[in-house]
Amino acid sequence: MPGKELLSQNEGFKKAWKLFVSEGTIEKELIRDVIAYSWLRSKLHGVDPLDEKIDVILSDEEFKERYKRFMPFIKTAMPFMHSLRKIVENTGFIVRLTDKDGYVLECIGDSSLTAEYGNLNIYNGCNVREDVIGTNAIGTALEIGQPIQVLGAEHYCKQYHNWTSSACPIRDEKEQIVGVLSTTGPNEKVHPHTLGMVVAAAQAIEKKMKLEKINKKLDMANKHFYAIMESISEGLICTDNKGVIMDINFFARRFLGLKEEDILGKNIHAILDKKNYDRIMRRINKGKKYEEEEIYFKTKKGKSISCIVTVTPILERSTNEVEGVVFTFKESKKVHSLVNKIVGAEARFTFRDILGNSKDIKEAIRIAALAANTDTTILLLGESGTGKELFAQAIHNESPRRKNPFVFLNCGAIPRELVGSELFGYVEGAFTGAKRGGHPGKFELADGGTIFLDEIGDMPLDTQVNLLRVLETKEIVRIGGHNVVPVDVRVIAATHKDLKKEVELGNFREDLFYRLNVMPIKTPSLRDRKEDIKVFVDYFIEKFSKSMGKSIKGIQESFYRGMINYNWPGNVRELQNVVQLVVNMVEDEEILTYKHLPSYMKSSNMPKGIDLTEGLMTLEEIEKMAIIKTVQEVGGNLALAAKILGIGRSTLYRKIEKYGLRYVSK
Structure with missing residues (x-):
């Protein structure tokens, strides 16, 4: 609307305003409904339309606090306010930005206007809500939530009748009003497009706020992704669909001995052998995941390290084509250590668990405890059932390797042709039935810890040769493979056989015998320490009574004498089985006597015709x-x-x- 037309129309606004102020009557033909409702609200709020000075202003401290709180909003809006100011430059207009509570946060324009037109509550910290200064563009826009232009005498307070204001609310991504943008100038200089320019600027601010919000989320997501990449204890490498490395995390760089500049932009085949690279890329190009399989990475020094790798393709949603690839990996020995903990490949017993007070058992414990603190290979000699595995676990738990794996292999319990693959592992295709990707052996699983080779006297001769080489070099080569894998393993071997005799018979290698026999420890048979039988009997009766929910009322001396007089060819293992049988068969609250012993033990203990079942006798x-x-x-x-x-x-x-x-x- 041109300025002259507004001045003419403003006379009608003044007439309607005077009628409302003096009589409270609304002249609908002269005033818009939106203004009429605003006047009514202003009157209800108690605003004095004739007051020439309305001061609702923040203190300096309050303004600083509020300005700081709205700083992101202000920074976004300021460039648009300056652009709007340039458009209306030299026309006497003021551009203002308020918060959602109606407080002016920024005001740019001609500072001489207030001197000419009086106090207008237009500067920083002033409040321009309807309930403070009555009908005005900013206050009314906050009330109705829409853009509005208030012309001359449409203002509720008389001191604003020479002004025209245009205002538009600014909303956030949740459609909540965060503030208002406005222009204010003399009536004679108003232009019909002023409100349109304000609306366009406000909408531009809203769009920029949304973009900044999105960019902030993206930036935060990138920071989170970077933080996660750099902090996880796994190697992570990102490539494009051709295998060119785009990103590599700290763990992977340190693990492979590389710097970012060494590897970024290069193809991943620079750190993978060709066989693994070709196999992985074939599957990735088909959009298939390559999951939890073993491959070898090459370090900067050319060393090959076995890793468990998962390779995940990144697919473009619309075309389902591969856009990139993410490699995650851990060193195999770390995975093996974790698996060992989960499946229980660890020693449970200590020297405190070895029962007995006899001279022989105490001497065996003394020697074993001394050997535990060295890294010497140990050979446990003794009959079956004398507790050789118990000693092996106790030695491991007393050693500096106690926090690392304890891996067990009974060389006599698996087929002879499989002993080698169990000990040293194998590569894919090493033999018919070999697992895809190969399989680690016990030595790799025990890396850093202890391997217990029970019944080593039954180990095949060809496997003995490989074992001797491992003991000498501390390295293994998987069956069918070429990569040398260093292993740090303490070996404890055990046998019930006379290995010297086996060497003479040609069943056991002499050089391996001497390599194993560095620290021989004899575990005594039960018949050589019969004074410990009562200790074992009491221990196992308590153990099995508790597990079977039975209460043994007492044990007569005849029961102990029957146990002591028996020869125990199966040693402690046999004694344990006998006690378990007795407790299983006895009635609850019963007293154990000689009659509860198995019949084969009775006949071997006493002369025919002697009956000790009637209780204790001198x-x-x-x-x-x-x-x-x-x-x-x-x-x-x-x-x-x-x-x-x-x-x-x-x-x-x-x-x-x-x-x-x-x-x-x-």
Whole structure:
């Protein structure tokens, strides 16, 4: 609307304003509905339309705090405010930016206007809401949530009747009003396109705010991605669909001994052998994931390191074509260590778990404890069931390797042709049935820890040759492969055989025997330490009673004597099985006696006819019973009875008198 037309129309606004102020009447033909409703709100708020000075202004401290809070909004809006200012330059217009509460945050324009037109609440910190200064473009725009132009006498307060203001709310991405942009100038200089320019500038601010929000999220996502890449304890390499490396994280750089400038922009085949590279790229080009498989990376020094790798293609959504590839990997030995922990490849027992007070067992423990603190190869010698694995675990747990894997292999429990692959692993295609990607052996799984080779006397001769080389070089080569893998493993071997004799028979290599026999430790048989049998009996009865939910009321001496008198060819393992059987068969709250022993143990312990099932007896009672039974069996022939009993005839006569048994010889 041209300025002259506005001046003419403004007379009608003044007439309507005077009528409303004096009589409270709305002249609808002269005033717009949106202005009429605003006047009514202003009146309800108690705003004085004739007041020439309305001061609602923030203190300097309050303004600084509010300005700081809206700083991102202000920074976004300021370039557009200056552009708008240039358009209306030299026309006496002021460009303002307020927050959502109506406080002016920025004001640019002609500072002489207030001197000419009086206090207009237009500068920083002033409030221009409707409830403060009545109808005005900014305050009314905040109320109705839409752009508006307020012309001359449409303002509720008389001091603004020479001004025309245009304002447009600015909304965030959630459509919430964050502030208002406005221009204010003299009535005679207003232009019909002024409101359109303000609306366009406000919309531009909104778009920029949304873009900044998106860019901030993208920037934050990039920072998070970078932080994750650099902090994870896995190697991470990103390439394009041709295999050119675009990014590589700190772990991968350190692991491969590379700097970013060494590898960025190069093809990944620079750090992969050709066989692995070709296999991976074939699958990736088909859009398939290459998951948890073993490949070898090449370091800067040319060394090959086995890694467990997952390769994931990045697909373009619309075409499903491969756009890039992400490689994640861990060193195989780290994965093996984790697997060992999960599946229980660790030692549970210590020297405190080895029972017994006999001289032989204490000496064996003493030697084993000394050996534990060295890295010497140990050879455990002893019959089956004497606790060789218990000693091996205790040695590992006493050693500096205690936090690393303890791996067990019974060389006599697997087919002879598989012993080598179990120990040293194999590569893909090494033999019929070999797992794709190959498989690590026990030595690789035990890296940093201890490997316990039980029944080593049953190890095939060809495997003995490879084992000797590993002990000497601390390196293994998988069956069918060429890569040399360094291993740091402490070897504990065990056997029930006489290895010297096996060497003489040609069943065991002499050089391997001497390599293993650096620190021999003999685990004593149970019959050589019978004073420990009672300890084992009490321990296993308590253990199995608890597991079976039974209560053993007591144990008679006859039960202990029966256990002690037995020869125990199966050693502690057999004793454990016997006690488990007894506890399993006995009634709850029962007392264990000689009668509860297995029949094969009874017959091997006592002469025929002697019954110890009736409870505890003294030696004299046993002797008396033996004399009675023997004399009766030989029909009273005392000379023969004495011979059978292993005593002299005169001694027999004396004992018969002692026990009052003269009747038995009659």
